[in-house]
Amino acid sequence: MALLTGPLPLIPPSGSLSAGIAEPRIVALGGGHGLSASLSALRLLTTELTAVVTVADDGGSSGRLRDELGVLPPGDLRMALAALCDDTDWGRTWRDVMQHRFTSRPGITGSLDSHAMGNLLIVTLWELLGDPVAGLQWAGALLGARGQVLPMASVPLTIEGDAVETSADGSQQRTTITGQASLALAGEVENVRLLPVDAPACVEALTAIELADWVVLGPGSWYTSVLPHLLLPELREALCATPARRCITMNLDINDKEATGMNAADHLRVISRYAPEFSVDVVLADPSAVSDLPDFERAASMLGAEVVFGKVGASGGRAVHDPLRLAGAYQDLFSA
Structure with a gap:
């Protein structure tokens, strides 16, 4: 084990679909199953791929x-x-x-x-x-x-937010929920934040974002996997300053536990509310996940984004992205 003395140069495997041509440099941000879905598609298109993980x-x-x-x-x-x-x-x-x-x-x-x-x-x-x-x-x-x-950061982070609970008499009480595991099950939440507030971002992640051709945010649990990248000050600044084009990939399951009562447009409004300076070029969505198209397009326009629809879900009605379909949608975006 004496050889383990420092960073190992990344040697990408051969055989990607884009072998022989210049491959796009892509940074995908998220966590958990959502990021895995995005990476399973993106790895078919390029080896110049960096995952930045919560x-x-x-x-x-x-x-x-x-x-x-x-x-x-x-x-x-x-x-x-x-x-x-x-x-x-x-x-x-x-x-x-x-x-x-x-x-x-x-x-x-x-x-x-x-x-x-x-x-x-x-x-x-x-x-x-x-x-x-x-x-x-x-x-x-x-x-x-x-x-x-x-x-995404060089130290462990804690995420917390406020949940509003309605009692039997109709009165509302705000409760602070601490920890990703608890927040993911809290239902409707607000005022989501990261601790420590001044946590340092991973330097290599900042560099990758600066040099990227495309930055892909989502899919994933919106408050605990997607939003945290915009809550970390240094990372948010890098995402806003990068010359890369930016894509948000929407979830197929819009009403998971932590997004109770939210529709697809509400998800985009969360991004606008927490990071109003962050702009997006493209929002990629499966049409089955958007119930109110005009409202969704208005929310996307607040981010400066064009809406692109693609059938990217797996067959059988499951709320799971199909890697080949998602890769095809990304390929169309990257080559446009």
Whole structure:
């Protein structure tokens, strides 16, 4: 292990759909399953791909490792790396290794229960190298990842917001909800914020955004995976200043738990409200997720964006993005 002394140069695998031509430099921001969906599509188009991932998770395996070891929560970073695995026996095997969770035999409660193997691998590299970015580079090289994965901040973040509860007599009371896991289940929330307020952004992420051709934000849990990138001051400044074109990818499931009562246009108004200086070139949406087209177009215009519709959902009516359909929609956007 003496070779693990610093950053490992990223060596992208061959065989991307755009091999032989200049590949677009794309930065995708988000977390969890939403970012994985975006990356699964984008890796088909370019190897010049950077994932910038939220680091506010405080639940499950990630929350335990964060609390016990004081590290960045690795779960969303792991999922991003798994999404970038090549579609070969090597890539599929390492994807499954990263996503594997331990389960003790019946009647036993073990210390490894529910831990993901990839989380443990990533934290091991961090402890050996003392550098989160270098550790993720080594993990990406092992997996043959088509791109690189970076944390949005160099320290763990805490996300909190206010939930308004209505009592039986009709009166309303505002409650502060702290932690990503709790906020995601709180229902309608407002005044969402990150702690510490002056947390430093990952320098490599800022550089990637500055040099990008396209920045893609979403899909994902709107308040806990998408919005946090615009709540971190240094990252918001970089997203506003970059010469890259900007795309927001809308969710297929508009009414998840943390977006209770919101329609597609409301999601865009959240972006305008929290980051009024942030402008967007394109909003990509599946027509099945937009119930009020004029209202949606008005909300997009507040961001300066054109609305582009594409059938990007998986077959069978599931609220899951199809990687090939989403890749085709992105390809049309990037080549326009």
